[in-house]
Amino acid sequence: MQNERNSSDPEVVISRTRDIDGRPVFDTHLTPTEDTRTKVIETKLPAVIPIVFLPGIMGTNLKNKKTGNAVWRPPNMSLNLADILGVVAALATWGIRGPKQRQQILKAEDLTVDDGGSIDVGESGLAKETARKRGWGSVLRTSYNPVMGLLEARTSRIVANRTLQGWWSTEGLRPPGDYGEETGQPPLTEPELMKAARYDFDVWCAGYNWLQSNRKSAEDVRQYIENTVLRHYREQKPPVPADKVILVTHSMGGLVARALTNLVGYEKVLGVVHGVLPATGAPAIYHHMRAGYEGPEQLILGSNAGEVTAVVANSAGALELCPTFDHRDGQAWLFLQNEPGEVVMDTEGLPCAFPRAGNPYDEIYKNPAWYGLVPEPNTKFLNLSEDLSNYEYAKAASRSTFEELIDQVARFHRDLAGQYHPETYVHYGADGSRPMHSWQDIVWRGNPNAFPTSAFPASDDGNGSYRASNNAPALTAARGQGDGTVPAFSGEAPRDAGVVASFRHGSDGAGSENADRKGYDHQGSYNDPRARWATLYGIAKISQLADWHSSEK
Structure with a gap:
């Protein structure tokens, strides 16, 4: 004192x-x-721009609609005792669940969002009760709460005593090109930040049922924004102006946001910031359905084709992550190669590179051949219900249901192709040197004499190889630029579709902040300062369109 x-x-x-x-x-x-x-006391006339965060696939906690029991709470990865015990419990629970149990538990129609997860308010300045009201407990804490806390903190400290504060007065004014921006956007200006500072920015979180279609999740998010977020401000006494929201998304959450603004037609979105958006899908989903997940994740998400197929093949949302008809402009991404790495020919003399005609839905996803997404022997995982009195009929019926779901996925892809909110900012990983590959291509490699044209006589081990003989086809890692999950081809697609700004992060990106620096891991992308910078830049730019503050009238 x-x-x-x-x-x-x-x-x-x-x-x-x-x-x-x-x-x-x-x-x-x-x-x-x-x-x-x-x-x-520096007060300002009340007006709010809510920021609504949408997580990626498997990032939302889910519970059973009838019992209210938690069904899906992926373990938080930190060193505190509670989280360590949570990891042990999750491994013990999911490690003993086979395909049938996973399919029975993870049914989209039985589940809803569970907002009872743990919360880390971080530097947000919020009470836990406030953060819970805003949905922070509905998502994987260690992946998403830290960035939400940072957004809350920094957007509440833009200006004080009529002067730009802290981060905004230094880092925030830097040229976007330093952070890999590709469309030539200008730096933020002091007048722009002064205008943004007229508003309060409250960070909310919209978890969603990632097993259902992204179109249905978009409808649910619309209801959440209308009946929870905006209603909160309408019911204040007196009401607080809050006309539209800014969406900040991670991975699959971007597909939900695009469906919300472009398919559902929701108009109360001021703009969108997408992080690591699989804009045209990701071949990694094929790998997981044929070989299971890699690393520690496999014990929870599935260690083999059966465990993954039993869930993903019945999930519209997950299947909508498959590469679209226009992925890489329709070029092939699934290859059958001989041991030296040359593409082999089929019996008609055509190269075994798929899709050949820009139709992965028929050529790969529905195809029961040994290299298809669900080969004929894996049909049994599509429906593991008890009623198998007529096994052949049951297989045919489950195959037909799966193909109808693929048709639904194809319609979603075509309806959404090239569609983005007019005020869209994106950032994505483009690193070719990461230890984790991004499955830019999917390659089956082996002895060309072992390649069949349709069926394959040997058993599939469920981990990406066949056991007929030595040098039988096996999945081979095809490294490429990306973030370990989404290849750069998909991440950069919004740029080519004409979004406002696109930030390319990693050793293959331009700008001083990418120089001699690797990219980031897909799930942890929002822990990287480049992704956070791009997000704050997008929020500040989008806020210039707000017009409901009394000083704007």
């Missing part, structure tokens, strides 16, 4: 915090009589 009294500063700005409902409050206290400086 002594230092404060001796200061030559003529004013003391009272710090602002939040109450349990998230409203701004000011923490004041009595000062000694000799402290004659002016005490200033």
Whole structure:
């Protein structure tokens, strides 16, 4: 207090915090009589731009609709004891569940969002109760709460005492090109940030049922924004202006956002920031359905083709992550090669590179051949219900249901192709040196004499190889630029579709912040300062379109 009294500063700005409902409050206290400086409370007329975060696939906690019991809570990866015990429990639970149990438990129609997960408010300044009201407990904490806390903190400290603050006064004014921006966007200006600072930015989170179609999830998110987010401000006394939201997405959440604005036609979105969006799908989903997941994730997400197929082949949302008809402009991404790496020919003399005619739905996803997404022997995993009195009929029926689902996926892809909100900002990973490959291509490699044209006589081991003989076809890692899941071909597609800004991050990106720096892992992309910079830049730019503050009228 002594230092404060001796200061030559003529004013003391009272710090602002939040109450349990998230409203701004000011923490004041009595000062000694000799402290004659002016005490200033910087208030502003209330107006809010809600930021709504949409997580990626498997990032939302799910519970059973009827019982309310938690069904899907992926373990948080941190070193605190509770999280370590959570990882052990998850491994013990999912490690013993085979394809049938997984299919029975993870049915889209039986599940809904579970908002009871643990919360980390981080540097947000929010009470846990406030963060829970805003949906922060509905998602994987360690992946998403930190970036939500950072967005809350930084957007609440843009201006103080009529001066740009902290990060915004230095890093925030840097040229976007330093961070790999590809369309030539200009830096933020001080007037733009002053305008943005008129508004409060409240960070919400919209978890969704990632097993159902992304179109259905978009309808659910629309209801959440209307009936929870915007309703919150309408019911304040007096009501607080909050006309539209900014969406910030991770991975599959971007497909939900695009469906919301371009298919559902929801108009209360001011703009969108997409992170690591699989804009035209990701071949990695093929790998997982044929070989299971890799690394520690396999114990929970599935260690072989049966465990993954039993769930994913019945999930419209997951299948919508498959490469689209226009992925890489329709070029092939699935190859059958001989041991030296040359594409082999089929019996008609055509190269075994698929899709050949821009139709992966018939050529790969529905195809029961040994290299198809669900080869004939794996049909048994499509429906593992007890009623198998007529096994052949049951197989045919389950195959037909699966093909109808693929037709639905194809319609979704075609309806959404090239469609983005007019105010869209994206950032994606483009690193070719990461230890984890991005499955840019899917390659089956082996002895060409072992390649059949339709059926294959040997058993598939469910982990990406056949056991007929030595040098039988096996999946081979095809490294390429990306983030370990989404290849750069898919990440850069929005740029070519004409979005406002596109940030390419990693050793294959331009700008000083990419120089001599590798990219980021897909799931942890929002832990990278480049992704966070691009997100804050997009939020500040999009906020220029807001017009519901009283000073704008």
